[in-house]
Amino acid sequence: xxxxxxxxxxxxxxxxxxxxxxxxxxxxxxxxxxxxxxxxxxxxxxxxxxxxxxxxxxxxxxxxxxxxxxxxxxxxxxxxxxxxxxxxxxxxxxxxxxxxxxxxxxxxxxxxxxxxxxxxxxxxxxxxxxxxxxxxxxxxxxxxxxxxxxxxxxxxxxxxxxxxxxxxxxxxxxxxxxxxxxxxxxxxxxxxxxxxxxxxxxxxxxxxxxxxxxxxxxxxxxxxxxxxxxxxxxxxxxxxxxxxxxxxxxxxxxxxxxxxxxxxxxxxxxxxxxxxxxxxxxxxxxxxxxxxxxxxxxxxxxxxxxxxxxxxxxxxxxxxxxxxxxxxxxxxxxxxxxxxxxxxxxxxxxxxxxxxxxxxxxxxxxxxxxxxxxxxxxxxxxxxxxxxxxxxxxxxxxxxxxxxxxxxxxxxxxxxxxxxxxxxxxxxxxxxxxxxxxxxxxxxxxxxxxxxxxxxxxxxxxxxxxxxxxx
Amino acid sequence: xxxxxxxxxxxxxxxxxxxxxxxxxxxxxxxxxxxxxxxxxxxxxxxxxxxxxxxxxxxxxxxxxxxxxxxxxxxxxxxxxxxxxxxxxxxxxxxxxxxxxxxxxxxxxxxxxxxxxxxxxxxxxxxxxxxxxxxxxxxxxxxxxxxxxxxxxxxxxxxxxxxxxxxxxxxxxxxxxxxxxxxxxxxxxxxxxxxxxxxxxxxxxxxxxxxxxxxxxxxxxxxxxxxxxxxxxxxxxxxxxxxxxxxxxxxxxxxxxxxxxxxxxxxxxxxxxxxxxxxxxxxxxxxxxxxxxxxx
Numbered sequence: 001x002x003x004x005x006x007x008x009x010x011x012x013x014x015x016x017x018x019x020x021x022x023x024x025x026x027x028x029x030x031x032x033x034x035x036x037x038x039x040x041x042x043x044x045x046x047x048x049x050x051x052x053x054x055x056x057x058x059x060x061x062x063x064x065x066x067x068x069x070x071x072x073x074x075x076x077x078x079x080x081x082x083x084x085x086x087x088x089x090x091x092x093x094x095x096x097x098x099x100x101x102x103x104x105x106x107x108x109x110x111x112x113x114x115x116x117x118x119x120x121x122x123x124x125x126x127x128x129x130x131x132x133x134x135x136x137x138x139x140x141x142x143x144x145x146x147x148x149x150x151x152x153x154x155x156x157x158x159x160x161x162x163x164x165x166x167x168x169x170x171x172x173x174x175x176x177x178x179x180x181x182x183x184x185x186x187x188x189x190x191x192x193x194x195x196x197x198x199x200x201x202x203x204x205x206x207x208x209x210x211x212x213x214x215x216x217x218x219x220x221x222x223x224x225x226x227x228x229x230x231x232x233x234x235x236x237x238x239x240x241x242x243x244x245x246x247x248x249x250x251x252x253x254x255x256x257x258x259x260x261x262x263x264x265x266x267x268x269x270x271x272x273x274x275x276x277x278x279x280x281x282x283x284x285x286x287x288x289x290x291x292x293x294x295x296x297x298x299x300x301x302x303x304x305x306x307x308x309x310x311x312x313x314x315x316x317x318x319x320x321x322x323x324x325x326x327x328x329x330x331x332x333x334x335x336x337x338x339x340x341x342x343x344x345x346x347x348x349x350x351x352x353x354x355x356x357x358x359x360x361x362x363x364x365x366x367x368x369x370x371x372x373x374x375x376x377x378x379x380x381x382x383x384x385x386x387x388x389x390x391x392x393x394x395x396x397x398x399x400x401x402x403x404x405x406x407x408x409x410x411x412x413x414x415x416x417x418x419x420x421x422x423x424x425x426x427x428x429x430x431x432x433x434x435x436x437x438x439x440x441x442x443x444x445x446x447x448x449x450x451x452x453x454x455x456x457x458x459x460x461x462x463x464x465x466x467x468x469x470x471x
Numbered sequence: 472x473x474x475x476x477x478x479x480x481x482x483x484x485x486x487x488x489x490x491x492x493x494x495x496x497x498x499x500x501x502x503x504x505x506x507x508x509x510x511x512x513x514x515x516x517x518x519x520x521x522x523x524x525x526x527x528x529x530x531x532x533x534x535x536x537x538x539x540x541x542x543x544x545x546x547x548x549x550x551x552x553x554x555x556x557x558x559x560x561x562x563x564x565x566x567x568x569x570x571x572x573x574x575x576x577x578x579x580x581x582x583x584x585x586x587x588x589x590x591x592x593x594x595x596x597x598x599x600x601x602x603x604x605x606x607x608x609x610x611x612x613x614x615x616x617x618x619x620x621x622x623x624x625x626x627x628x629x630x631x632x633x634x635x636x637x638x639x640x641x642x643x644x645x646x647x648x649x650x651x652x653x654x655x656x657x658x659x660x661x662x663x664x665x666x667x668x669x670x671x672x673x674x675x676x677x678x679x680x681x682x683x684x685x686x687x688x689x690x691x692x693x694x695x696x697x698x699x700x701x702x703x704x705x706x707x708x709x710x711x712x713x714x715x716x717x718x719x720x721x722x723x724x725x726x727x728x729x730x731x732x733x734x735x736x737x738x739x740x741x742x743x744x745x746x747x748x749x750x751x752x753x754x755x756x757x758x759x760x761x762x763x764x765x766x767x
Contacts, residue, residue, distance in 0.1 A: 152547035159555025
């Protein structure tokens, strides 16, 4: 519902930007706003198909790669080399029996998977897949819309998409999904801030919020190289935003059964699944657009034939190939890293990613201001740099030295896990043990005195011991 | 699409005149009632989460209305900030409070109704006067061009205005937010003095130093157990009961009976060797201070 409206709004906004007289070369947005309705429908269908097919492919690829990493075979029964396994699973899932818990809030329970899946597809609309091409004689760009705020569309879509997870967990009416939903809510609030901040540097350098302009701005160098810290933070928060391992706390299988989707089955569960994978694809594409030069060919290829491989339909190949790198990264992370504990995860978000990002933004804003200003001479720049380095060195002196370990602590060898050293001397009694020992002795003495008083013999002693047995 | 572009052309030609395009009108008549319904629903729906959802609908409609008004930046920011972050926090709190928790009928704040009525009337006056003024006095302007990165309705123009003309108001709002955030931190802060609660590492070290009788956790249900409840005692490989797994705190376990049974099975033998393997103590009769140690 909202997606349709949003689309209407987008197109109307676009239409307004369209000039009456198109004498100068049309901009990307103008060309796209000029698309006939059949072309728009074609693009929408193509994007939807791309999302679904990528999902089916990703599930299979993930299973195969993870299997390989664990020295297993992975799916190899359905279709050639098992590549149709996820399709078979999907069909099965669609016809599976649907079970709705009696304690579920039916309306919200029904709505949640839809809210989860729709925004994921909406975010596809602003990703530029390629430059200007001709489709059935119509000049157009391989992109659905080019909004002046395209970057924000992806952020907004992921923000709305989380509602599906949170509401699904709440509406299920059982504790595990609720815990998953709570985690998800906290997670998305924390990591969206980190993600939004990591975009600031890119926007600063591209001077635009539009995805198409950002790709064009990377003609001379990828932002991943120029803005490496932003790139790293974006990739970390991207994994956090999609609830994937090692940040898959909302559905932590070993703690929360299935997390937010524990009570879901059949098609509704399939929708959650679809949403997760489409989100992965979208954010991978987004990362490519922002940091890896979008659909442009990588360097040695881009130099061939005066940029021939950056024209026509070729760029789709580069875009998808770069996207695959990120998708593989997702799988690799899942196969390698254990899940974060919740507090560690929050600490990483709020105490590492956000502050580091803020410092970095201030730094590049300063550097840019100095670089673009005409009044600053090279000599002054050198002095600025020297002062900055001096300040950093002075500040580093303020960092307190590592606390010296007290001699009382248990010696550890390797890995931080306390292990007895080879030359272990069994320690003498600690004060506490000594006190306990004393207590013990006093009690024994008392007991002996009682026995001496002549009440009974051995059996009583064992009975006493049974009472003392630890609990 | 064609109707939209026609409307846009009409709009572009008319410039600053007071004309509403077809697309805009359609969007308004769809979204206006929707946002109103959402707002009313928020007030009247019983369930707190449903109420929050109604508010989400209103906010989303507003966001789309902004976009239709050639302010896409504002529209998407509205969706990201209000729908994405603020309402998510609301939902978070509502879920923490519990699914079926009803509103308390006891008023905690004194004079709340009076203040609410006063502020409500004041706010209504403000809104009505602003609306009246906008209908009478204000000249309609041509919509700013959102594609113009430097000025106009995009992020650039907004940023310029915020940091020049409206700087004072902006800084004031920022100060208010910072004060609110600090207040939140102060209210929620709990002083954890050192030594009050040991960290995982400190606890491990204390265990290995020997401050506790037992270095490992208590035994779980075990391989031969028929259930994994804490009320079910753990079984040792010979089928006897691991006495460490019996808890005084759990009433449903008949601890006395099980201990007696344990002793009967073992006969005169005081302890099973394996059962004591994980205990730090030398012999079997060191267990009584265990609870004390763990409680510390």
